[in-house]
Amino acid sequence: MPHVVKKIITIKYNHNIIINRIIIIKYGKIMINQQIYSTIKGKGLDNLDRALFSDSHCHLYMSDNPKKTLSEAKECKVGLLIDTAVDFESSRKVVELELDHKSVLKVIGISPEAALYDCENIDKLQQLLEKNVIGIGEIGLDSKIIDRVPIDKQRFCFEKQLDIAVKQNIPVVIHSRGMLKSVESILFEKGVKSAMFHFFEGNEDDAKRIEKNGYLISIPPLESSRFKRVIAAVDLESIVCETDFPAVGKTPCDVIKTIENIAKIKNKDITSIGDSITETIKDYFGV
Ligand SMILES: [Zn+2]
Numbered sequence: 001m002p003h004v005v006k007k008i009i010t011i012k013y014n015h016n017i018i019i020n021r022i023i024i025i026k027y028g029k030i031m032i033n034q035q036i037y038s039t040i041k042g043k044g045l046d047n048l049d050r051a052l053f054s055d056s057h058c059h060l061y062m063s064d065n066p067k068k069t070l071s072e073a074k075e076c077k078v079g080l081l082i083d084t085a086v087d088f089e090s091s092r093k094v095v096e097l098e099l100d101h102k103s104v105l106k107v108i109g110i111s112p113e114a115a116l117y118d119c120e121n122i123d124k125l126q127q128l129l130e131k132n133v134i135g136i137g138e139i140g141l142d143s144k145i146i147d148r149v150p151i152d153k154q155r156f157c158f159e160k161q162l163d164i165a166v167k168q169n170i171p172v173v174i175h176s177r178g179m180l181k182s183v184e185s186i187l188f189e190k191g192v193k194s195a196m197f198h199f200f201e202g203n204e205d206d207a208k209r210i211e212k213n214g215y216l217i218s219i220p221p222l223e224s225s226r227f228k229r230v231i232a233a234v235d236l237e238s239i240v241c242e243t244d245f246p247a248v249g250k251t252p253c254d255v256i257k258t259i260e261n262i263a264k265i266k267n268k269d270i271t272s273i274g275d276s277i278t279e280t281i282k283d284y285f286g287v
Pocket residue numbers: 057058059084138244247
């Protein structure tokens with residue numbers, strides 16, 4: 001009996017991702033030394049030599065090890081991610097983080113929460129806009145924090161950033177909680193042509209209206225009958241998927257579960273849904 005035996009075992013992991021783990025059995029102990037996301041629900045996607053899925057909204061800069069998080073994302077075919085800031089400090093982090101520019105798109109901005117302390121940094125934010133920054137976000141209005149951040153302050157900060165986006169002709173990424181109608185009317189007043197509604201909060205009628213205005217609806221990795229109705233109500237071309245990693249998703253790979261749900265609702269295979277969403281993001285953000 002040799003002391004060291006190499007063996008490949010297959011473990012079913014969450015979200016139907018199957019991991020082939022190469023294990024080494026050494027002196028009777030199992031040591032996992034490699035982990036490969038290889039097959040997604042037996043679709044043979046392990047043979048695909050290209051990125052297929054995209055995460056339209058995550059906070060990669062918050063990872064303890066962004067490089068590792070990105071390489072794990074690529075192993076499960078999530079090859080396009082939008083790293084989104086929430087205040088001036090994180091905007092600087094997002095811009096400074098040196099990762100594969102083709103895979104990681106950057107969005108910087110001052111969120112409603114940060115409106116409390118960062119509004120005066122909006123002018124400095126403009127200096128961070130460079131070629132890899134493809135949008136301003138996450139920006140918007142949040143009714144849940146009004147006791148801490150007065151709505152006038154949130155609105156001032158939001159509008160100032162919309163002015164920059166319109167002037168620079170770049171899309172915005174919207175954070176709206178309990179404020180959808182107000183956010184929409186401000187976008188209309190300011191003449192904003194491109195907006196992605198992160199963690200979409202509306203129902204199917206809201207979704208249809210958003211779609212009619214040419215905006216994008218971003219679906220988080222949560223299953224609910226509301227999201228199902230929203231997905232069914234609008235064209236695939238108006239939908240993108242996000243994990244909001246690390247706040248909601250544990251990894252950018254979590255976007256795949258949502259893509260599977262969309263595939264079921266739209267009666268298509270996950271490859272074509274993945275391709276379509278990736279193309280939508282590239283078109284919309286001009287990359
Ligand atoms: Zn977020």
